[in-house]
Amino acid sequence: xxxxxxTVVLVLLAVFLVGAPWILEFFGVDFWLDILTEILIWSLFxxxxxxxxxxxxxxxxxxxxxxxxGMYGVALGVAKLGLGxxxxxxxxxxxxxxxxxxxxxxxxxxxxxxxxxxxxxxxxIFYFVALSAKPLTGGDDGMPFSMPPMFTFGETEISLSSxxxxxxxxLIAAALAFxxxxxxxxxxxxxxxxxxxxxxxxxxxxxxxxxxLRLTSFIAAGALAGLSGCLFALFGRYASASxxxxxxxxxxxVWMLIGGAGTILGPLLGTALVIVVREELSNxxxxxPILVGLVVILTVAFAPRGLMGLWHAVxxxxxxxxxxxxxKAARETTAGEDSETVDKAQRSxxxx
Amino acid sequence: xxALLEARxxxxxxxxxxxxxxxxxxxxxxxxxxxxxxxxAGKTTFFNVITGVLPATSGKILFRGRDITDLxxxxxxxxxxxxxxxxxxxxxxxxxxxxxxxxxxxRRGVFRPFAKVREDRETADKVEAVLExxxxxxxxxxxxxxxSYGDVALLEIGIALATExxxxxxxxxICGMGPAETRDTIKRIRALSKRIDVIIIEHDMPxxxxxxxEITVMVQGQVLAQGSPEEIAANKSVRExxxxxxxxxxx
Numbered sequence: 001x002x003x004x005x006x007t008v009v010l011v012l013l014a015v016f017l018v019g020a021p022w023i024l025e026f027f028g029v030d031f032w033l034d035i036l037t038e039i040l041i042w043s044l045f046x047x048x049x050x051x052x053x054x055x056x057x058x059x060x061x062x063x064x065x066x067x068x069x070g071m072y073g074v075a076l077g078v079a080k081l082g083l084g085x086x087x088x089x090x091x092x093x094x095x096x097x098x099x100x101x102x103x104x105x106x107x108x109x110x111x112x113x114x115x116x117x118x119x120x121x122x123x124x125i126f127y128f129v130a131l132s133a134k135p136l137t138g139g140d141d142g143m144p145f146s147m148p149p150m151f152t153f154g155e156t157e158i159s160l161s162s163x164x165x166x167x168x169x170x171l172i173a174a175a176l177a178f179x180x181x182x183x184x185x186x187x188x189x190x191x192x193x194x195x196x197x198x199x200x201x202x203x204x205x206x207x208x209x210x211x212x213l214r215l216t217s218f219i220a221a222g223a224l225a226g227l228s229g230c231l232f233a234l235f236g237r238y239a240s241a242s243x244x245x246x247x248x249x250x251x252x253x254v255w256m257l258i259g260g261a262g263t264i265l266g267p268l269l270g271t272a273l274v275i276v277v278r279e280e281l282s283n284x285x286x287x288x289p290i291l292v293g294l295v296v297i298l299t300v301a302f303a304p305r306g307l308m309g310l311w312h313a314v315x316x317x318x319x320x321x322x323x324x325x326x327x328k329a330a331r332e333t334t335a336g337e338d339s340e341t342v343d344k345a346q347r348s349x350x351x352x
Numbered sequence: 353x354x355a356l357l358e359a360r361x362x363x364x365x366x367x368x369x370x371x372x373x374x375x376x377x378x379x380x381x382x383x384x385x386x387x388x389x390x391x392x393a394g395k396t397t398f399f400n401v402i403t404g405v406l407p408a409t410s411g412k413i414l415f416r417g418r419d420i421t422d423l424x425x426x427x428x429x430x431x432x433x434x435x436x437x438x439x440x441x442x443x444x445x446x447x448x449x450x451x452x453x454x455x456x457x458x459r460r461g462v463f464r465p466f467a468k469v470r471e472d473r474e475t476a477d478k479v480e481a482v483l484e485x486x487x488x489x490x491x492x493x494x495x496x497x498x499x500s501y502g503d504v505a506l507l508e509i510g511i512a513l514a515t516e517x518x519x520x521x522x523x524x525x526i527c528g529m530g531p532a533e534t535r536d537t538i539k540r541i542r543a544l545s546k547r548i549d550v551i552i553i554e555h556d557m558p559x560x561x562x563x564x565x566e567i568t569v570m571v572q573g574q575v576l577a578q579g580s581p582e583e584i585a586a587n588k589s590v591r592e593x594x595x596x597x598x599x600x601x602x603x
Contacts, residue, residue: 194443203454204405205434206514207458
């Protein structure tokens, strides 16, 4: 039953995402398409934090660095180097991945708070570099650029200046990235990363090169953050040093925690929830981040696997309830058995 | 013939503490070896230095004639030297089966991001064989973190076996087990030693004298004596330093 419900929900999600331009128009809220685009872009950023923390056990507060490099790769490529759409996108990806390889080679020698600190430090260094290199980067005023076309067929140009094209381009990129991450997590490499998360000393003793595994995860996470930054640059048609500040990294951590660390779709769920809350509340109540903060505290305290973890727990409960119903004797459940059910549900939530 | 494992004046110092103080040892292949000694004799430190978990302060370690002194743990594991830990340590959030799987996959190389876990028939057979050999089969779905202490100890051995070692170091494998589990595990270890080389650290003297073909006694970071169980039981300095009289009557 659990598998059926999950499949139905996934199909509904896919239908909604593919049909969103019409669905939103039907309800007269087509301006939400822009917000949906933004959610998809930022969900890749949350997915980047998740790959490191949720699957490898490394908490990074510096993913904004790679977001910023992707962003500036695209912006500088178009504005300063006169590159077309695809080469600029490629430049953004190459720069963010190269940066992840260089900083990762140093950072993954450390773990836990030392790792968190060094990622903050790296991102701060380059934040200040970008801020002071104003002629090149525009500093925190940002650097706008005009959108080059994606494809040109004779007279007709296809570019992201159409909201519809932009939405589908981002959707395809995000879907592809989430699919690749799913494949990675379910591969021997993904299982090895989880082994490193669970017990790095033991992982090393069974022949896994823990350093190389952490570096691989760091670079893959850098690519995800970089893609997110590239897309955001194209979406906003500008790059700004302010997106390299650690505040941005922290938001990625928040989205991931709310959605569910170590789950595939958790980052999307968490990002969507926080951005929707922001859109709905920020005009009416400027202190809405208090609400977000409260949700984070509750999540960390009571649902370590976030909303996705809760979802799996609820499904497991339903399934066990259904399995139990025919057997009337099972009604005499003791409290002990009950807590065991919850316990098991939480654990299988952690597994998913 | 090259020795299975050779230690040439191996020392490990922690500040002023000489945990290992010039260990000289040569162990032959084909025998079940036991290392015994009082607490703090350096037995576990010796295992840690052999497996690369701790770097030796000085000296050399040869595994089947190859110098492994400065290799990192994952390289030593890849050469076919596996171990279990005294303080049990498995992958808590993973199922018993996944614990074995990851150890088995590590032998094929895990840098295959587009392959699927559990796809490979050969590895699957290997995992089944380990589940069979350790008797963990009925618990395959259980989450490792929820196992009883004795079962975690078995899983430790299972993980080590899944890396296809030719030499297995067991650090107090029956510590914390009940009498029935102990008997069962001893039987399994004896069966294992017919297939691969085994070195065991154990405090349970009846078990050691029952299992071992050769015993090495360590005291204060040095090798005090080495020999057959009979020779060790009769050794005067071993009696004085470690065994005492009443324990030998058990043996």
